[in-house]
Amino acid sequence: MTVDLTAVVPENSRGRGVFRYYDAADCAFFVAEPSIQPELWHRYLNGAREVYQRFGVEHALEYESVVDGRSTSLFFVALDAGGDIVAGVRIQGPYAAAQQAHALVEWAGHPGADKLTRMIDDRIPEGVVEAKGAWVARDAPNRADLSAAISRTALHAARIRGARYGFATVASFTAGRHQSCGAVPAEGIAAVPYPDERYQTVPLWWDTRSYPAFADESQRSLIQAEQQALGLPAPRPLGNPCASLRTAEDRRGYGR
Known part of the structure; x- marks a missing residue:
């Protein structure tokens, strides 16, 4: 079922300042x-x-610090056919210094x-944005597809903001999902117990130039x-993205 955009978006949220696209689960982003x-x-x-709250990690959201929106440069939300928000993430950056991360x-x-x-x-000169506060509704029937869409x-955020790199810290058991979407683990960085001892958190990088070498074809x-729907120009051709970029030399500016 195709979502009727005019039906599900709040009256005061139509029109100006909004990018829109559909994901593979037919939600409107x-x-x-x-x-x-x-x-x-x-x-x-x-x-x-x-x-x-359901996972007992509400403190990691830092609600009181982010609720005014000033630390967030963009946010993404997915609305289902009934107009309910079923997934979302917020973006910080591009950063001027690493200490902002x-x-x-x-x-x-x-x-x-x-x-x-x-x-x-090292990546600041070419632009770094950081994804925070990602979530997908537990009862969403298309939860796996939505999780990939959030990844x-x-x-998308990096390209919208004119940055080369997307960055996030994620629970280690979800890293494979993000890697299928082009993410590369930060090499040599040991996982940390965050937001508490139940989780091992790892840093990941998305490179808007070389992600095709690492993402699944689908x-x-x-x-x-999705980037075409967002009106973003086609990225620079990469030649053979599935071979040469997998070398250690090319990864130096990505996961290293």
Whole structure:
């Protein structure tokens, strides 16, 4: 079923400042700045808080710090055919310095913190955005597809904001899903117990130039279709993306 955009978007959230596209699960994705679409923003936060509370990690959302929207440059929400928000994520950046990255809070006092700082600093000149507060509704029938769609937003957000790199920290058991969407684990950075000891969290990078070498073919097609729907120009041709970019030399500016 195709979502009727005019039916599911709040009256004060139609039109200006909103990017739109459909994902593989036939949900309507909306992309906006919190100040431009405040109702959608607060609906995203309410959904995030409900999911994070269910897992007992509400503190990781840092609701009081982010609710005003000033630390968020973009947010993505997925609406189903009934108009319910069933997934979302917020984006910080592009950063001017590594110290702005939330990941450094997570790695503070742990091995790898200095290396992660250098890794972010090295990429700052070409642009880094960080995905935070990702969630998917537990009862969504298409949960796996929505989770992949949320992963793809790291690439979309980077391109919308004129950055080369998307960045996120994720639970280690979800890393494979993100890798299928083009993410590469940050090499040499040990996992940390965040937001608590039940989780091992790892940092991932998405490179808007070389992700096709690492993404599954089905995900590459979806990334390209969604970016076309967002009005983003086709990325620079990569020649043979599935061979040469897998070398250690080419990974140096990606996962290393």
